[in-house]
Amino acid sequence: MRETGDIVFERSRAKAQAALEKAQAELKRRGSAEELVQTLHEIRTGSRVRSIPLDELPTRWDGLLRRRPLSDLYRAQGIKRIERFVAFVRKASPGIHEMAQVQAAVATAYCKMELQRGISAQTYNQIVIHLRSVFQLLRKEGGTAENPFEDIPLREGETIFRKPFTVEELALIEKTAKDDPFIYPLIVTGMCTAMRRGDCCTLLRSAVDLKAGFVTVKTSKTGETVQIPIFPLLRSVLEKALAEPPVRPPFYVFPSLEAHYRINADHLTDRVRRVFKAAGFYNTDPGESAEDTGSRGQVQQARAHGVRRASVRDFHSFRVSWVTVALTAGVPLEIVQRVTGHRTTDIVLKHYFQPGKEDFRRTLAGKLPALLGDHTQRAADEFNLADLRAKLTAMEDSTWRHIRDELLSRLPAEKNVTPLPALSKSSFAA
Known part of the structure; x- marks a missing residue:
C-alpha cells in the first residue's frame, strides 16, 4: 500500500479511497440521525425505539389481532411472501437485521427482482400490496418512520376473466x-x-x-x-x-x-x-x-x-355462471348481491357478469323498445312468474315506483281496458 503503482493502479486507488470516505461519511451521518431519533423518542416516551428483527417478521405478522381469522391458504401465502422478501434482504444487504433499517431503495430493488421473474401484473400487485400492508400494520412496533413500499406504484396489466358456463x-x-x-x-x-x-x-x-x-x-x-x-x-x-x-x-x-x-x-x-x-x-x-x-x-x-x-x-x-345467468334472465342486481355477498356493484358487473354474445343479443332484443330491439321472436310467456317474483321481492320504499312502472311497461298493450288507479305509498304498504 505504501509503494507507488502504475497510472491505472493509482487511479483505482484514488477512486476506492473516495468511495471509502463517502461510505464512512454516510454511515456517520446515518448513525447520527438514528441516534438523534433515538434521543428524541427517549425524551418523549422514556425508552429507546425498539424494532423487529427481520427473522421475526413472518411470525409477528401472523400473530396480529384481526377482525376475523385468516384463511389457511391466505395465511400460508402471506408468510411465504414475507419470507421471500427477508431472504432477499439477507442476500442483497447483509448489514440489515431489523425492520426499521429497511429503506425504500431496498424495497424498490426487491420489486425489480420480482418483475425480472416474469410474473404477471396481478401477481406483482398482490406482492406489493401485501408487503406494504405488513410494514403499515407493524410500523409502530417495528419503529419505522416511513413505509418503504408506500410509494412503489402498482402495474397495469391484462385482466383475464373466467368464462361462464351456459x-x-x-x-x-x-x-x-x-x-x-x-x-x-x-x-x-x-x-x-x-x-x-x-x-x-x-x-x-x-x-x-x-x-x-x-x-x-x-x-x-x-x-x-x-x-x-x-x-x-x-x-x-x-x-x-x-x-x-x-x-x-x-x-x-x-x-x-x-x-x-x-x-x-x-x-x-x-x-x-x-x-x-x-x-x-x-x-x-x-x-x-x-x-x-x-x-x-x-x-x-x-x-x-x-x-x-x-x-x-x-x-x-x-359463481360467474350463476351471476351471469341470473342477470341475463332479468334478476335485479340487488338480489344477486344478496346471494353473492359482494358489497359493490362494480365488482359484480366487471368480474362476474360475462354474458355470451347470443345471450347478450337475445336479452337486449327482449328488453329494448321495438324501435331498437327485435321483438318478432319474443315469446308470449317471456314475462314469467320467477321474474315477477324477483322484481316484487326487490321492492323498497325508494324503488317501488320505478319497478312498478317497469313491470307495467312490459305487459302487452290491450284495447278497451280501464287503466289502473294510481297507487300511493300507503296503498303499496297495505
Whole structure:
C-alpha cells in the first residue's frame, strides 16, 4: 500500500479511497440521525425505539389481532411472501437485521427482482400490496418512520376473466359429475349457490334451513351474511347429506369435503378438473382446433406476461355462471348481491357478469323498445312468474315506483281496458 503503482493502479486507488470516505461519511451521518431519533423518542416516551428483527417478521405478522381469522391458504401465502422478501434482504444487504433499517431503495430493488421473474401484473400487485400492508400494520412496533413500499406504484396489466358456463353446459357437467359421488355434492352446491369453494366445503348444518328453503352463510372472504334459496337440485343433495349422522363438532354438511379442503385443497381442484375433462372441457395443444380434439373449451389461457397460465374455467366459474345467468334472465342486481355477498356493484358487473354474445343479443332484443330491439321472436310467456317474483321481492320504499312502472311497461298493450288507479305509498304498504 505504501509503494507507488502504475497510472491505472493509482487511479483505482484514488477512486476506492473516495468511495471509502463517502461510505464512512454516510454511515456517520446515518448513525447520527438514528441516534438523534433515538434521543428524541427517549425524551418523549422514556425508552429507546425498539424494532423487529427481520427473522421475526413472518411470525409477528401472523400473530396480529384481526377482525376475523385468516384463511389457511391466505395465511400460508402471506408468510411465504414475507419470507421471500427477508431472504432477499439477507442476500442483497447483509448489514440489515431489523425492520426499521429497511429503506425504500431496498424495497424498490426487491420489486425489480420480482418483475425480472416474469410474473404477471396481478401477481406483482398482490406482492406489493401485501408487503406494504405488513410494514403499515407493524410500523409502530417495528419503529419505522416511513413505509418503504408506500410509494412503489402498482402495474397495469391484462385482466383475464373466467368464462361462464351456459345452462346446457352446466347440465352436462352435473350429469357427468354423478360418476364421482365424492365430488358431486361440491359441484352441485357451487352451481346452485354461487358460493366459493371454501364456503361450500365448510357449510355448517346449522346454516341450512330446509323447511324455509334457504341457506344462510357468513362468507369467509368478505364477512358478509348471504341468504341463498334452496333449489330442487340442491335440496336433493342437502337432504341426502343431512340424513347422515353428524360426525363431530363443528357439524359440517359435507365432513369429507371439509377434511380434504383443510388438509389438501389441491385434491379437490384435481377432482373438479377430472369432471370438466370428462364433460369435454380441457386444454388443447397450440395449433390444435376444438374440432380436431373435441374440446368444448380451454380451462386455462396463456398470459401475455406471466409465468403461469390464467385459469378461465374452474370451480369459481360456477359463481360467474350463476351471476351471469341470473342477470341475463332479468334478476335485479340487488338480489344477486344478496346471494353473492359482494358489497359493490362494480365488482359484480366487471368480474362476474360475462354474458355470451347470443345471450347478450337475445336479452337486449327482449328488453329494448321495438324501435331498437327485435321483438318478432319474443315469446308470449317471456314475462314469467320467477321474474315477477324477483322484481316484487326487490321492492323498497325508494324503488317501488320505478319497478312498478317497469313491470307495467312490459305487459302487452290491450284495447278497451280501464287503466289502473294510481297507487300511493300507503296503498303499496297495505
